[in-house]
Amino acid sequence: MKATPTLLVVGRLYLALVLAFLYLPIVVMATMSFNTSQFYQLPIDWTFDWYVQLSSNQRLLAATRNSILVAMATTLIATVLGTAASIALFRYEFRFKKLFQAALFPPIAIPWLITGTAMLLFFFWSGIGRGLHAMVLGHVALALPYVIIVVSARLRGFDADLEAAARSLGATPWQVVRYVTLPYMAPGIIAGALFAFAVSFDQFVISYFLSVPGISTLPVEIYSAIRQGFTPEINAISTLVIAFSITLLVIVSRFYRFGDSR
Amino acid sequence: MASVTVSHVTKSFGNFPALSDISIDFSDGGLYSLLGPSGSGKTTLLRLIAGFSFPNTGEIHIGGSAVERLPVEKRNIGMMFQNYALFPNMSVYDNVAFGLMVRDTNKEEISKRVGDVLELVRLTGYDRRKPHELSGGQRQRVALARAIIFRPKVLLLDEPLSALDKALRLGMQVELKRIQREIGVTTILVTHDQEEALTLSDKVGVLKDGKLLQEGTPREIYERPATAFAASFLGDANLFKGRVVSGALELDGGSCLRSLDVLPEGGTATCAVRPEKISIVADDEVLASDANVMEARLDDIVFAGNSLNYLLHYGDIPLQVFAQNHEAAELVPGQLVKLAWYARDTILVEA
Numbered sequence: 001m002k003a004t005p006t007l008l009v010v011g012r013l014y015l016a017l018v019l020a021f022l023y024l025p026i027v028v029m030a031t032m033s034f035n036t037s038q039f040y041q042l043p044i045d046w047t048f049d050w051y052v053q054l055s056s057n058q059r060l061l062a063a064t065r066n067s068i069l070v071a072m073a074t075t076l077i078a079t080v081l082g083t084a085a086s087i088a089l090f091r092y093e094f095r096f097k098k099l100f101q102a103a104l105f106p107p108i109a110i111p112w113l114i115t116g117t118a119m120l121l122f123f124f125w126s127g128i129g130r131g132l133h134a135m136v137l138g139h140v141a142l143a144l145p146y147v148i149i150v151v152s153a154r155l156r157g158f159d160a161d162l163e164a165a166a167r168s169l170g171a172t173p174w175q176v177v178r179y180v181t182l183p184y185m186a187p188g189i190i191a192g193a194l195f196a197f198a199v200s201f202d203q204f205v206i207s208y209f210l211s212v213p214g215i216s217t218l219p220v221e222i223y224s225a226i227r228q229g230f231t232p233e234i235n236a237i238s239t240l241v242i243a244f245s246i247t248l249l250v251i252v253s254r255f256y257r258f259g260d261s262r
Numbered sequence: 263m264a265s266v267t268v269s270h271v272t273k274s275f276g277n278f279p280a281l282s283d284i285s286i287d288f289s290d291g292g293l294y295s296l297l298g299p300s301g302s303g304k305t306t307l308l309r310l311i312a313g314f315s316f317p318n319t320g321e322i323h324i325g326g327s328a329v330e331r332l333p334v335e336k337r338n339i340g341m342m343f344q345n346y347a348l349f350p351n352m353s354v355y356d357n358v359a360f361g362l363m364v365r366d367t368n369k370e371e372i373s374k375r376v377g378d379v380l381e382l383v384r385l386t387g388y389d390r391r392k393p394h395e396l397s398g399g400q401r402q403r404v405a406l407a408r409a410i411i412f413r414p415k416v417l418l419l420d421e422p423l424s425a426l427d428k429a430l431r432l433g434m435q436v437e438l439k440r441i442q443r444e445i446g447v448t449t450i451l452v453t454h455d456q457e458e459a460l461t462l463s464d465k466v467g468v469l470k471d472g473k474l475l476q477e478g479t480p481r482e483i484y485e486r487p488a489t490a491f492a493a494s495f496l497g498d499a500n501l502f503k504g505r506v507v508s509g510a511l512e513l514d515g516g517s518c519l520r521s522l523d524v525l526p527e528g529g530t531a532t533c534a535v536r537p538e539k540i541s542i543v544a545d546d547e548v549l550a551s552d553a554n555v556m557e558a559r560l561d562d563i564v565f566a567g568n569s570l571n572y573l574l575h576y577g578d579i580p581l582q583v584f585a586q587n588h589e590a591a592e593l594v595p596g597q598l599v600k601l602a603w604y605a606r607d608t609i610l611v612e613a
Contacts, residue, residue, distance in 0.1 A: 159345070161344075164341075165348075165408075166364075167314075167333070168312060169360050169408065170361055
């Protein structure tokens with residue numbers, strides 16, 4: 001069917017609306033981070049003042065540093081564990097394998113509020129307590145299913161004969177993994193790692209529950225800052241985070257195309 | 263180079279006996295085909311020789327030393343996989359060099375030997391290509407080069423030609439044989455394709471249900487199949503089942519077939535006759551005194567270009583006769599024709 005001119009116009013309008021709905025708030029926020037007026041007054045009087053102020057806001061900066069630290073630790077642990085689990089799930093048959101695979105999905109679907117409450121109770125009861133170490137544990141638990149699913153999806157197209165071929169050519173088990181399995185998995189592992197980073201960096205509910213006074217992450221700090229009164233510094237830090245996230249997303253799409261084997 | 267000896271090897275998966283008491287000698291420098299239908303255990307046997315799995319009982323020797331407990335990477339075997347299993351992220355050069363690279367060979371040596379082996383498989387100049395930029399035949403040559411570059415003791419080929427189309431297959435059969443001769447490596451080939459087994463190998467072993475039914479040169483196996491299964495799996499065969507009466511095979515329809523084999527007196531027996539050994543003869547033709555003769559009803563004539571394939575029935579027994587195109591007589595389906603063949607072409611087989 002050929003699109004009629006009317007349909008074409010309606011379609012374009014619809015697309016424009018969707019994009020506006022998605023991006024307008026972000027664009028407004030980013031713009032206002034460069035506006036002198038605290039109260040969103042127009043016309044815009046361009047300034048970098050809020051960024052300068054941000055650079056001396058120790059609470060936000062410390063929270064940012066914490067967020068990055070926790071996200072990096074989470075990424076490292078979740079990626080290593082998730083990759084190993086994916087290889088095991090791909091290569092071996094064992095009892096309760098199906099059950100284990102099915103058990104990977106509910107944590108994604110269970111509301112974070114519930115997971116967070118459960119973790120808080122469990123960490124308190126078990127003596128792990130709260131703080132950045134507890135956040136890392138919580139974030140790893142959240143990120144792990146994402147990593148396993150993404151890496152397993154990549155592995156599904158893997159020809160087990162490649163490993164057999166490498167062995168027949170004299171490669172030790174480590175050489176097989178290093179030269180054959182890992183290079184093939186690399187796009188999946190990178191995508192999984194970025195997912196893990198994003199899950200941790202964006203995480204609010206669990207971080208909020210597990211933070212202790214004085215030590216929190218960026219989302220938690222932004223939330224408390226907003227409660228105390230809104231300042232364009234928040235716009236500034238949010239804009240930076242968005243710029244960072246978009247960069248991350250571009251890298252993900254570079255390495256990982258959904259449903260594509262090559 | 264080395265000979266391979268498999269003695270009394272058994273292997274089962276759960277309760278399924280994949281191989282039962284297999285013993286085969288693969289002679290040094292020979293090309294041996296393991297032929298059988300799927301589920302016959304031929305691939306299991308190849309994987310045991312390769313070292314991907316270990317036998318339950320029995321021994322495997324390569325070049326005189328027992329290897330049945332050694333893992334693949336320690337056996338120094340070269341293997342070519344059915345789908346070639348080329349490393350997709352590596353160039354032709356890196357694929358071929360892999361076996362030397364993991365053996366810590368120095369760079370100049372690798373480069374020289376990759377050059378040599380690519381010349382051997384006639385792929386000089388393709389070093390930089392990736393596997394997905396090659397044709398099926400070229401991929402196969404890369405797989406072969408990769409499997410032989412480190413001078414393995416044994417070369418194992420798993421259905422080497424099955425992924426190629428027919429025209430390419432014929433050329434590769436010749437190539438494979440040339441390369442195997444040139445490097446003289448003991449080669450074991452697994453196939454379900456009887457033509458591949460017959461044209462390529464010095465020796466063929468026929469497997470069925472995890473047992474070695476028969477082994478011999480292609481000619482022996484084709485001309486003197488030991489069982490009805492071997493007769494019909496390797497080529498086509500007309501099978502006659504009957505009672506043995508005074509040294510000849512008496513069929514239900516009354517015809518008596520003579521064989522040079524000694525038929526078990528008083529019992530029943532099965533004989534096989536290759537379709538190309540049978541001639542359709544004129545009523546007045548003079549036949550040798552020991553010829554077997556029968557009348558059969560012609561059902562159909564299948565024209566296959568250079569040959570004609572006659573489909574017939576003798577009583578309930580379906581028959582096939584192949585004839586070269588030049589001698590085609592004017593026959594019509596439905597008519598009775600006279601068939602004749604030599605007693606020596608009537609082979610006693612196990613049912």
